[in-house]
Amino acid sequence: MLKTLAAQVKEFKKDSILTPVFMILEVLFETMIPLLMASIIDKGVETGDINHIYKVGAMMGVLALCGLWAGVMGGKYGSRASTGFARNLRKAMYDNIQDFSFSNIDKYSTAGLITRLTTDVTNLQNAYQMLLRMFTRAPASLTCAMIMAFTIHAELASIYLIAVIALGGCLILIMSRAVKYFQKVFQKYDDLNASVQENITGIRVVKAYVREEYENQKFFKAAENVYKMFVKAENIIVANMPLMMFTVYACILGLSWLGAKMIVVDDLTTGELMSLLTYCMNIMMSLMMLSMIFVMVTMSFASAQRVTEVLNEKSDLQNPENPVMEVKDGSIVFNHVDFAYKKSSTEPVLKDIHVEIHSGETIGIIGGTGSAKSSLVNLISRLYDVTSGQVKVGGVDVRDYDMEVLRNQVSVVLQKNVLFSGTILENLRWGDKNATEEECMRACRLACADEFIERMPEKYETYIEQGGSNVSGGQKQRLCIARALLKKPKILILDDSTSAVDTATDAKIRRAFAEEIPNTTKLIIAQRISSVKDADRILVMDNGHIDGFGTHEELLENNAIYREVYESQNQGGGDFDQAANMGGEN
Known part of the structure; x- marks a missing residue:
C-alpha cells in the first residue's frame, strides 16, 4: 500500500x-x-x-x-x-x-x-x-x-x-x-x-x-x-x-x-x-x-x-502481446460461446451460442427481458470476455485485436442513452472528434435527428444539459444513433435504441441504414416485431440460449415463441415481454 x-x-x-x-x-x-x-x-x-x-x-x-x-x-x-x-x-x-x-x-x-x-x-x-x-x-x-x-x-x-x-x-x-x-x-x-x-x-x-x-x-x-x-x-x-x-x-x-x-x-x-x-x-x-x-x-x-x-485494480481485459491492428470486415461468429459475469457462477448467462453472421447483414435480435440479448452483443466489442468458446469479428478472435482498434469498428448504442454536457456538435463528435459539421448533419439525417435539431433556435450549437435532461427520450436516442454512425463502423449494434421513437421514425431509420450503410453489419435488438421483421435474419433468444434463427417467414412457421409474439402484437396485445412472459432483466 x-x-x-x-x-x-x-x-x-x-x-x-x-x-x-x-x-x-x-x-x-x-x-x-x-x-x-x-x-x-x-x-x-x-x-x-x-x-x-x-x-x-x-x-x-x-x-x-x-x-x-x-x-x-x-x-x-x-x-x-x-x-x-x-x-x-x-x-x-x-x-x-x-x-x-x-x-x-x-x-x-x-x-x-x-x-x-x-x-x-x-x-x-x-x-x-x-x-x-x-x-x-x-x-x-x-x-x-x-x-x-x-x-x-x-x-x-x-x-x-x-x-x-x-x-x-x-x-x-x-x-x-x-x-x-x-x-x-x-x-x-x-x-x-x-x-x-x-x-x-x-x-x-x-x-x-x-x-x-x-x-x-x-x-x-x-x-x-x-x-x-x-x-x-x-x-x-x-x-x-x-x-x-x-x-x-x-x-x-x-x-x-x-x-x-x-x-x-x-x-x-x-x-x-x-x-x-x-x-x-x-x-x-x-x-x-x-x-x-x-x-x-x-x-x-x-x-x-x-x-x-x-x-x-487491474482491468480483466488486456491487449495481447502482438495485437491485430485491422478489422477486415463486419462478419461475426459465435463459436460455442458460454458466458458468465462472475467466474464463480455455476449457471452461465449465455449457453452454447453458435451463430455465423455475414458482413453487411442486418440481424434482428428479439427475446424476453432477461434472455441475455445485451450480454450477447457486449461480447462483440469485447466489453466482457467469454467464459468458454470464441467470438470472431472479421475472422479473428476478438481477444487477438487491439481493443481500441476493435471498438472503433464496432459502434454500440446502449439501452441507456447517455449524452454529456456540451453542444449537440460536441456530443456528436464523440463518434469522430475530427468530423466536419456536414458529416455530423448527414449522420443526423440518417438517424432522423435533423428534423428536431433544425427546429431548435441554435440548431447544432444547442447546449445539452448534463445527462441530456433538456431533450426527450426519443431525441436522445436519435442523437446517440447519429453519434454511433459518425464512427463509420463495420458493425453497428442498436441495443433497444429505438424504443422511445414512434414506429414511423423507426421505419425511416431502418430504411436509411439499408440504403446508406449497406456494407455495415447491423444488429438490432428490439421488443417490437415491426423493428426486426425486415432484417435479413432474426435471432430469437430465450433464457440465455438461441431458440430460433431465420427469416421472419421461417420463424413464423417454425418458432412458437416468435409466432406467439407476432400474433399478440398484431392483435394489439402488448409488448414482447407480456406476450412471452419471460420475466427478469435484459
Missing part, C-alpha cells in the same frame, strides 16, 4: 524532502531560545548587565526570525507537496478507472468511486502534509527539548521522561480503540453519497411520485449514520486533551516545587528553571502534535486502503 501511494509523489519529491529539512531547522532555532532566555535572567537581569541583555536579546530576535523563515518555507513546500500528491492520486485513479472493463466497474458503486476520488484523497492529502511537517517537527522538537533539559538538570528532566512514557502509552490505547470506527465511517460516506446521487439523478421521478419526504428521511438516516460513527470515535479521542493538560500541569507543578527547593540550596538557577519550564511546554506540545498525527493517520489509513484498492 505504501509503495503504491508513494509512487504518486512523483515530481514533488524535492518538495517532500525540503519540507522536513525546514521543519528541523525551525526546531533547532526555537530550541536555542530558552537557553538564551536563561542567560538573560542569570547573567543580565540578576547582575544588572544591560549590555548582556541587549546582546543576547538581539540573538534571540535573529533566531526567532530564522525560525519564522524556516516555518514559512516548510509550510510552502509542504502545501505544494501535499496538494500535488492529491492531484496525482486523483489523476492516477481516474486514469485507471478509464481502463476498467465492465466487470471491473461492476465491483464498485458510483458513489463509492466518488467518495474515493474526493473525501478519501482529501484525507490522504491532509495526512501527508501533517506527516511531512508535524511528524518531523514533533519528534525533533521533543528530542531536542529532552536533550537540552537533561543537559541543564538530569534529575528534574527525568520528570519529563516519566510523563512522556505514561502519556505515550495512554495515546496508543486511545488510538487503537478509535481506529475501528474510522475504518467504518467511510463506508457510511458511500451510502450518503449514493443517497444524494440517486436523488439528484431521479429528481423528476421523486417529484412526480411526491416522494420528497421519503427521500429526506433516507438522506437523514445516511447522514445520521455518519454522525454516529464520528461521535463514537470522537468520544474516545476527546480523552486525549484533558489527559494531555493534566500531564502538562502535573509536570509544571512538579518542576516548580522541586526547582524552587533547588534554587534555595543553589543547585539550580532561576534562569535554568525558566528554561526547564519552557522545554516542558515544548515536550508536551510535541506530544500533542503526535497525538493529532495519530488521529489523522488513523482516519486516513482506511482512506489509504480504499484508494489503493482502486489504484491496484
Whole structure:
C-alpha cells in the first residue's frame, strides 16, 4: 500500500524532502531560545548587565526570525507537496478507472468511486502534509527539548521522561480503540453519497411520485449514520486533551516545587528553571502534535486502503502481446460461446451460442427481458470476455485485436442513452472528434435527428444539459444513433435504441441504414416485431440460449415463441415481454 501511494509523489519529491529539512531547522532555532532566555535572567537581569541583555536579546530576535523563515518555507513546500500528491492520486485513479472493463466497474458503486476520488484523497492529502511537517517537527522538537533539559538538570528532566512514557502509552490505547470506527465511517460516506446521487439523478421521478419526504428521511438516516460513527470515535479521542493538560500541569507543578527547593540550596538557577519550564511546554506540545498525527493517520489509513484498492485494480481485459491492428470486415461468429459475469457462477448467462453472421447483414435480435440479448452483443466489442468458446469479428478472435482498434469498428448504442454536457456538435463528435459539421448533419439525417435539431433556435450549437435532461427520450436516442454512425463502423449494434421513437421514425431509420450503410453489419435488438421483421435474419433468444434463427417467414412457421409474439402484437396485445412472459432483466 505504501509503495503504491508513494509512487504518486512523483515530481514533488524535492518538495517532500525540503519540507522536513525546514521543519528541523525551525526546531533547532526555537530550541536555542530558552537557553538564551536563561542567560538573560542569570547573567543580565540578576547582575544588572544591560549590555548582556541587549546582546543576547538581539540573538534571540535573529533566531526567532530564522525560525519564522524556516516555518514559512516548510509550510510552502509542504502545501505544494501535499496538494500535488492529491492531484496525482486523483489523476492516477481516474486514469485507471478509464481502463476498467465492465466487470471491473461492476465491483464498485458510483458513489463509492466518488467518495474515493474526493473525501478519501482529501484525507490522504491532509495526512501527508501533517506527516511531512508535524511528524518531523514533533519528534525533533521533543528530542531536542529532552536533550537540552537533561543537559541543564538530569534529575528534574527525568520528570519529563516519566510523563512522556505514561502519556505515550495512554495515546496508543486511545488510538487503537478509535481506529475501528474510522475504518467504518467511510463506508457510511458511500451510502450518503449514493443517497444524494440517486436523488439528484431521479429528481423528476421523486417529484412526480411526491416522494420528497421519503427521500429526506433516507438522506437523514445516511447522514445520521455518519454522525454516529464520528461521535463514537470522537468520544474516545476527546480523552486525549484533558489527559494531555493534566500531564502538562502535573509536570509544571512538579518542576516548580522541586526547582524552587533547588534554587534555595543553589543547585539550580532561576534562569535554568525558566528554561526547564519552557522545554516542558515544548515536550508536551510535541506530544500533542503526535497525538493529532495519530488521529489523522488513523482516519486516513482506511482512506489509504480504499484508494489503493482502486489504484491496484487491474482491468480483466488486456491487449495481447502482438495485437491485430485491422478489422477486415463486419462478419461475426459465435463459436460455442458460454458466458458468465462472475467466474464463480455455476449457471452461465449465455449457453452454447453458435451463430455465423455475414458482413453487411442486418440481424434482428428479439427475446424476453432477461434472455441475455445485451450480454450477447457486449461480447462483440469485447466489453466482457467469454467464459468458454470464441467470438470472431472479421475472422479473428476478438481477444487477438487491439481493443481500441476493435471498438472503433464496432459502434454500440446502449439501452441507456447517455449524452454529456456540451453542444449537440460536441456530443456528436464523440463518434469522430475530427468530423466536419456536414458529416455530423448527414449522420443526423440518417438517424432522423435533423428534423428536431433544425427546429431548435441554435440548431447544432444547442447546449445539452448534463445527462441530456433538456431533450426527450426519443431525441436522445436519435442523437446517440447519429453519434454511433459518425464512427463509420463495420458493425453497428442498436441495443433497444429505438424504443422511445414512434414506429414511423423507426421505419425511416431502418430504411436509411439499408440504403446508406449497406456494407455495415447491423444488429438490432428490439421488443417490437415491426423493428426486426425486415432484417435479413432474426435471432430469437430465450433464457440465455438461441431458440430460433431465420427469416421472419421461417420463424413464423417454425418458432412458437416468435409466432406467439407476432400474433399478440398484431392483435394489439402488448409488448414482447407480456406476450412471452419471460420475466427478469435484459
